[in-house]
Amino acid sequence: MSEFTRAQQCAVAIAEVFRGDGEILVSPIGNLPMLGARLAKLTFEPEMLMTDGVAMLVETCQPIGGAPGPEPVVEGYMPYRQIFELISNGKRHVMMGATQIDRYGNQNIACIGDFEKPKAQLLGMRGAPGNTINHTTSYWVPNQSAKVFVEKVDVASGVGYDRAAGMGEAARFHEIRNVVSNLGVFDFGGPDHAMRLVSHHSGVSVDDIVAATSFELIVDGAVETRAPTDAEIEILKELDPNGVASKEVPG
Numbered sequence: 001m002s003e004f005t006r007a008q009q010c011a012v013a014i015a016e017v018f019r020g021d022g023e024i025l026v027s028p029i030g031n032l033p034m035l036g037a038r039l040a041k042l043t044f045e046p047e048m049l050m051t052d053g054v055a056m057l058v059e060t061c062q063p064i065g066g067a068p069g070p071e072p073v074v075e076g077y078m079p080y081r082q083i084f085e086l087i088s089n090g091k092r093h094v095m096m097g098a099t100q101i102d103r104y105g106n107q108n109i110a111c112i113g114d115f116e117k118p119k120a121q122l123l124g125m126r127g128a129p130g131n132t133i134n135h136t137t138s139y140w141v142p143n144q145s146a147k148v149f150v151e152k153v154d155v156a157s158g159v160g161y162d163r164a165a166g167m168g169e170a171a172r173f174h175e176i177r178n179v180v181s182n183l184g185v186f187d188f189g190g191p192d193h194a195m196r197l198v199s200h201h202s203g204v205s206v207d208d209i210v211a212a213t214s215f216e217l218i219v220d221g222a223v224e225t226r227a228p229t230d231a232e233i234e235i236l237k238e239l240d241p242n243g244v245a246s247k248e249v250p251g
Contacts, residue, residue, distance in 0.1 A: 004228045006182065006251035007032065008236050009201050012228045013185050015040035017138045017178045018093060023047040025078075025092045031064050031244050033095040033140050036180075038064075038239055039232060055079045065244035090173035092135040096128065098179070100153045101139060103195045103215045105176035105188055107132070107158030115155050128157035133164070136175045142248050144181035146214040149195075161193035182249045183209050185225055190218040199225040203251070 014036025018026055026048045028037035038061035041048050052058045057076035062069040078086075086092060099122055100108035110125050111118035131137050137158060141148055156163060164171040176193075179186040184200040196218040200206055206219050228236065236245075 002230050002233050004233055005246050005249075006201060006203070007245035007249040008228050008233060009225055010180060010182060010249055011036045011039055011236055011245060012232055013180045013199070013201070013225050014095065014140065015043070015232075016185075016226075017095065017180060018045055018048060021045060021048055021093050021136075023049065025049045025051070025086060027051075027092060027094040029094065029096050030140055030142075031248055032142065034064050035236065035239055035245055037095070038062075039235055042235055042239075043232065049076070051078060061239065063239050063241055065240065065242050067241045087130070087134045090135045092131075093138070093177075094127075094131050094135070095138045095140055096131065096158070098139045098141055098148065098158070100148060100150045101141070101179060102150055102153050102160065103190075103217075104160035104162040104193060105132075105158070105179075105195070106153045106156045106160030106163060107139060108153040108155050109157045110155040112154055118154075125157045129159060132159040132176065133167070133171055133174055135173050136177050138177045139179045141179060141181040144183045144209070144212045146212055149213040149215065149217075151215045161188055183212060184222070186217075194218060197222040199223050201225045202227065 010032055014033055018040040026037050028034045042061055049057050056074045057078050059073040059075045060070050098107040109123045111121050113119035164174040176188055183204045185198045186195050187198050188195055190196040199222055200209055206222060210217055
């Protein structure tokens, strides 16, 4: 097995988040999520649908970071008006970021501090409430710390399992599948859908992850995140020729 970077292992972990999704729309937001999703499409999930960011479904996977790639092969037309019909039926899996996330998957990208007078204004609610209720959602956290993995989010942009539990039929498609960080991979397989450590990346200990989490994290059964195969490393180099991912996650 070839040597690999932390960023490449994170990309593989992100790709695994989409395993089994099949023919649904995948919306990765950010460089590492795009890299991981495109790796999944080029290997074990060829039927997944990805857009060009405007209105076309594209078969080809372009490199990230603006690097030149193959001529796009368009396989469908999906204007903005069709997105809402699609996502309201659970046929999408989005990977978003999270400035804060708690043990039940509530996510904050709106502001830090009191909502009426925040210490810092962030992106706002954006599409997080609708995403988390209407279809599968996962999260990418490039710099895990106890300020990100918090006991309670300052504002709930994305809806976690505790909030969704009382929403009945409105939350029938709710699924917070995984959180991938620069330290490990997490799911919500604990009691009452509490966050659980699934795997820690190479060179990262369970203690490191616990120290970067402000709530009690379930760690029993955690293993080491699988390493990229030689074939995956070659694909990742083609998808990221300028090393954009390693600038986001060094090591």
